[in-house]
Amino acid sequence: RRATKTLDEEDSVVFVYDRRKGSEPERRIDLGGVFNYQTFRDRIRQEFNISSNTHFVITTTNRKEVNDDEYEDLVDSGDTLYILNHISQNLPAPAKERVEFLPHYDTLVKSGIYEYYASAGQNPLPFALAELIDNSLTATSDNLGPRSIELRLFLDESGDKSMICVIDNGKGMTSRQLNNWAIYRLSKFIRKEKKPKQNEDDEDGRPNTPTNESVPRSLTSDISYFGVGGKQAIFFIGQGTRMITKPKDSRDVHELTISKEEFERREKNREAIYSGFISNRPVGDARHLGSDEQNVKNLISEEVGKESFTHVIITGINPDHIHYLKHDFNGWCRQLAHIYHYYIHGPRGNEASGLGNKRPMSPFKNIDITVGIYDRGKTPRLISLRDIMDDMQTKYIRSAVDSFEFRAVVEGTGIVEGILRYHPFLYDKETFPIDSIPGAESDMDDGEYYKEDRPARGNRPIFECYWSGRLIPYTYVENFDWCSSPKKRGPIPTECYNRISGVLWTNDKFEVSTNKLTFIDLEVRLRDIKNTIFQKIVLGQAQRVKIDRQFHEWLRECHENYDKQVKFCGFEGTISRPEL
Template identity: 50%
Template sequence: MSEPTADFPLQQWCSGDPQGHRTKFAIPPHEKFVLATTDRVILDFHKFEDLQDGSTLHLLQREDQALTAATEEHINFTPHYDTLIKGGLYEYYASEGQNPLAYALAELIDNSLSATAKNPGARTVEIRMVFDGGKPTVIVLDNGCGMTFTQLKNWAVYRLSKFSRDKVIVGGKLEGYTRPDPVRRSLNSDISYFGVGGKQAVFFIGNSTRMITKPVGSPDVHELILSKEGFESREKDKRDIYSTVIKNRKPGDYSHVKGDDERCLRALIGEEFGKKSFTAVVITGVSPEHVAFLKRDFDVWTRQLANLYHYYIHGVNGKDTSSCSAKVDHLPKIDIQIILREKPPKSPSVLNLREIDDDRQTLFLNATVDTFEFHAATEKDGGTVEGVIRYHPFLYDRETYPEDPDAPPALDDDASDWENESAAWQQARARKHIFDCFWNGRLIPYTKLQEFDWCAASKGPKELAECYGRISGVLFSDDRFEVSTNKLTFMDLEVKLKQNSTIFTRIVNSQKQRGKILKDFTEWLKKCHEKWDKQVKFVGFKETIERKEL
């Protein structure tokens, strides 16, 4: 045999009598040979059937014979579907002890804000939790632009971001991404980045999602189901796991929805008539733990969401509880409405996030008597950040610095002397992390920024030392500063802003000021102290009198 090694695809073989091999390759009858897969599994008649089509086989003289010539074999390595269905599980693992469900819901609100950005009229997002006895269902519904068939297909593609879609031909034309023009506080509604948010969120919340959407200008509604069960059954049937169908139908047609526990789905489809465009994300398979949390801690997660979207809801200056006109800018109003339906006789909870007045931003804004605005520009990447520092004065007998309503609960809850001491210091430390940070207008909840040099107590006059503990702040960046895929943390905002080359400028009435920011800030702080801090001082001490009669 001149060529002891050969590789050829299995299809070329007719199965049957293994003796057939001998003739096919014209091997002299006295020469021994074996047939092996590239895993060096020696083939016998029975193993033939287990082989997949296209397997490469080696014809060898001995089982352990070296290959004279290298061979190449095709493989396919499509990601396992756990990529999608377990994505969120790990993305939203929280600082231990805190439930991250609000942050998963936020991904869907993000998408709705993007989708409604160009609405001519009101922008509404409704989160409807139906826990009234049927399948627990979470619905996120918006009156945004909706998705065409192709966009809905693209929604399902994990990691297909707007930047990659750039290169993709959609419905015959190149679908491109254009960065929105800069707007104040970066409230640009462009809160999409990675192409993962929606998928991670829905599989964190439940295990099956029906996307229902009607794009502007089309009479058709498109429906797509992505579910754990679907993946599993396609795998079992050896079908392509990333293949499914989109249903195209007319609005209001729920003929395909069976089963009594789908009442809320039928109702939802019934509402489609007359809507120009919309998207509904319908999540089922919600775990009992999630349902319990969403019911029991309604106040907690709605307050977290109100904080996350504070400036989208209330406008660039935030909620102003003192004045009547909450909106100073004249953009379309954004309503984020929460409805939680439980079993009767419990009546549904209905809440517009705008009504919430104990979220962190509102509390801090309410306790603000003066502000210092600035602008930061990083040199290399052209990143810009708007910043506001707020003064919370000392009034008579106490600090007015608000407590953080979202502070994680301590794991050991009985307090001791030592713990209390530490808690006080934790507060003090927390005040070094004075800045809440927003990305394209949306809070990135786990990143708090430390003070900058020019607003640090160490750089200021000693007599103002305690005033440095009375400031809080907010930073607004656009997406030139990156966040992690779960949008819980900035990647390097602090590092970039603290480079020496970063230029800070004070802003007064939207005008950049020329002066040195350290000096400007210190003067501002001094003025705040003089004007706002009202300390009761006992002056002119004479003597201590013991009043025996009391």
């Protein structure tokens, strides 16, 4: 049951306590026909049976006296007032005052602005775009055929006609689900309780599905969690959105627009802030759009023939973002390829396929994420994230000569899979890959080393961390006791400990912050040795032998088999060999 009255429809009333003495409850005084202080005072006198020669004052609860001059300023519909003998009289009894404390619309509009913060010089915009891709991954997870997720950017630095669309062929939303989409903080876990009698939402909010422990790398596609991601992302990227969606069983398309501008208008006109309309219209029908919205019209014409879909259109794009998106296209696509690496390439990641740089024909779980940028007057640039070969995970995977897989179970239900990869020293240099993201954290410490001394990983932590298969970009795990170099010098050279990179994949039994930038409890829980068991995994089987012994053995073998150090002694001079 929803509130259907706007503020304008309600009658104008105030609540008045006679607190000259006694503890009577307040009375509701209708302000209909009351336009000034005198009529108001008369009505009060009449209502409370106060004789005309009795002295009294009417005050606000902050003890400002209501009088001729200030009546307009002090009395507003819904206010609580006192009748007193004099202004500074003690209250003989408490008086309750109605208050409303609806969250301000900045809850939505500013939800993203301060939440996507830059860590170590990285632009957080890719992490906002990722929230929308998360939603599309979740929405397409039951697709039988291809799961297509397309980022389509129309960028126009000179005007305000830019727009960013996230287009998926997922299951779409009913109008009620679209309504729920807009409700800030309505997570899948509580959505059911809203309308207990209806189970329309059942397949959508599935908190009770048992975790499928057998999904490798926790690639569940189940990345919706808090009920804030989409809204935060949209209002970080721009100033408004048009959500267009159609579920399979519906004949109609549902459309909802929300914008900062509209919120401001409603506030100015004192209309209900959080009320709006979903427009239900035939598929492909763009009659409601103006002639200047050709890009939206084109998208609407694509609706025809799609069984179900969601099109998120973000408008009012922040000009800084437009600049960045245009000028660092490769950089942010690489970031996205890194975030979704294991969704795009499957649990083993982007291994060399034997096909050269050609990608394998059939994608993992049918997921195709593409990006297209349409810059006015230029040829569009299109890329499939699967074709990106220089994201960090690809570099780690392809420069590794051996790997060590393990698994941790934390308090029974928290599952963490992990891998360590060895990047050997070859001839004259470390092969540990260098971060290609300009200004990223990993680069920062390097200034402390003279180039030739630089240890492979530098001061970087070993592990990057994925949650439900998607990168949580600002959390790193330094190392674990069993894989760090021993305090006393052992048989393995210290440098070798610096030649490993690692990845952790957790299921959703670990908490992440609502902006999905950091883990809350991963490190603390992994370090709680009483409740955490690490085991080496070989061919999917957990090994019994203690993991630290296994690790050191693996590391020693890596060193012995793969590190190749060439030292030239007794240098006599440079010889040119023209015959080569």
